[in-house]
Amino acid sequence: MKKNFISGLVTGLGGALLIFAIVITVYAQVNGKVLDDSNKGTQIENQVTEVTEQPYDKIVEKLTYLEKIIDNSYLEKVDETAYADGIYKGFMNSLGDPYSCYYTKDEYSQLVESSSGIYCGIGATVTQNIKTGIITIVKPFETGPAYKAGLLTGDIIYKVADEEVTGIDLATVVSNMKGKEGTKVKLTIIREGENDPIEYNIVRQKIEVPTIEYKMLEDKIGYIIITAFDEVTTSQFKNAVDKLEKAGMKGLVIDLRDNGGGLLKSVVQMLDRLLPKGLIVYTEDKYGKRVEENAINDDLLKVPMSVLINGNSASASEIFAGAVQDYKIGTLVGTTSFGKGIVQKVLPLSDGTAIKLTISKYFTPKGRNIHGIGITPDIEVELADELKQKVVITVEEDNQLQEAIKVVKEKIK
Secondary structure (H helix, E strand, C coil), X not given: CHHHHHHHHHHHHHHHHHXXXXXXXXXXXXXXXXXXXXXXXXXXXXXXXXXXXXXXXXXXXXHHHHHHHHHHXXXXXCCHHHHHHHHHHHHHHCCCCCCCEEECHHHHHHHHHHXXXXXXXXXXXXXXXXXXXXXXXXXXXXXXXXXXXXXXXXCXXXXXXXXXXXXXXXXXXXXXXXXXXXXXXXXEEECCCCCCCEEEEEECEEEECCCEEEEXXXXXXXXXXXXXXXXXXXXXXXXXXHHHHHCCCCEEEEECCCCCCECHXXXXXXXXXXXXXXXXXXXXXXXXXEEEEEECCCCCCCCCEEEEECCCCCCHHHHHHXXXXXXXXXXEEECCXXXXXXXXXXXXXXXXXXXXXXXXXXXXXXXXXXXXXXCCCCEECCCCHHHCCCXXXXXXXXXXXXXXXXXXXXXXX
8 A cells, every 4th residue: 555655656746747847837827925035026937848757666666665664664653644745845855945845734824824924823033044954033022922931032942842943944843833822832942051951831822923113212213123024014114104204203213133034025015115216126037037126106205214234134124225225225234134135936736735946036226136145234233242132122222223323313413
């Protein structure tokens, strides 16, 4: 029975590879939903790519042999679906691209849920070092269970539910931390200054991601914190700008620190409120096809502005910062950004699963691709050492924010 399962699976996979270009085109055009920092305008060309015939019979033979060894010797029982998911994930992993991966039905469902800005989980933003695969807590939300349990900025997530997660796709790890409201998830944390890992059993709760926070500071300086670029962020940003304008805002500080990115369409719509008419960002795919996103809005915000960035400001955040810097409509303050200048697109498949695939590079209005380099701020300021593990930092003690405020005040004068 199992031999038939593996043979059928790999034979089917072999056939799928032969029509891969056509299948991806159909899904992209019919079912495609842009997530992460995907390019909404890119369509994969509807063409048949010549595929060299592969020795699928040898692949089937080897997999069947491996399965027989597992069946005879492996201590635990293996679900047949685990074989299939493993093959699909391995197929995507063979690209050697840390941003391209395969999502099971559950993983894809939770990915879509996350992009809406509402989900059930621990309530924290996380990042992954692409070179080491280490996953780190960027910031627990003040109202979330992770913060209440005692997780800190800079904590390394070592295990989720007793499974080591270093090197595992970040979206997969995040989906494993999510679950039904009221259920528990066990996290094992490595913390600087502690000799042994720390275990937390965190009760999941409904999280409404605070993608926008805003307030008016002294001297009529508006302050907007953008934590992610989700579907809800565009309207939240517009509301924040409108209310600050009505309150007599004379200058604006936009905080993109620790913002790992999100939806391209969201950052484009937000920049349309800040930039003069013209190019916001453009992408180029493997065929050299260029797709442009342009500012078209007449209702332009005209106040002195500074933008805060740091090493966790990535992807859509870098599109935002790069456009501001290229047009010289504001001053970038902080430290060099992450350096992610490539675009992924999530392509849903007909069985409810999906793949995420790197499809293009993006460029700032002046033609800069910052992948692996990042964006250097106009004024470099390191966050004070004593603040780096703090979750809640006041306006008064935040030395980077104070520098950004100073820049805006000088422009108002």
